[in-house]
Amino acid sequence: MNDSEKRLDNIETVRNHPEEAYEPTLSSETIARVLKNQRRETICRVLANGSNVTTLDELVDTLVELEANATEAEIEPDRESLSIQLHHVHLPLLEDIGLIAYENRCGTVRYWGHSKIEKHLD
Template sequence: MSDSEKRVDNIETVRNHPEEAYESKLSSETIARVLKNRRRRAICRVLANGSNVTTLDELVDALMEQEANATGTETERDRELLSIRLHHVHLPLLEDIGLIAYEHRCGTVRYWGHSEIENFLN
């Protein structure tokens, strides 16, 4: 088995066993990168204060509600753009660092949690 095949197997093993919750070790630079972005802070806040599993649509609803409360406006175009940004930018980044598992085919987001990030948000 080649090194690349082993790496793929390890990724699949982790994703196939979501019940094995753990707190990943994130560097202070990674935590700063996550929290630097307003949208990612909002995503983490919604996930930390909700259930551990949600859908992309539910996450979009929660974030749109927050923004509508702050700005007083919400359009269907805003909702569509937010969904696209979450799907292509923010959720993959949060998955890459081990904070969430994102199953893009069914739109499921599982939040693993991280105490340092949650302490900052509270």
């Protein structure tokens, strides 16, 4: 199992993010560990620069396009594998730290944002 497939141990979690404006307290270590993974960093960039609500399918489409352009390979990243990774690994982890809300039944991803994350992405 590679780094992108592992859940991070010992990270701060905020399970149920409230609807009102709220920014969970995240340590610099937690932010660095979450964004250390290139795919999670890309997910955060896409969400921070897009609308606050998207779907899993739209996110997969965007990531496939970005990754295909970045590698300039003729082989496109595997959509099904990417969708599974997002659903089971990356989105739950981002939800655990309070950065997003992911409704897996309808595939909706709501980006809450975080000033420290966005500062790191700049």
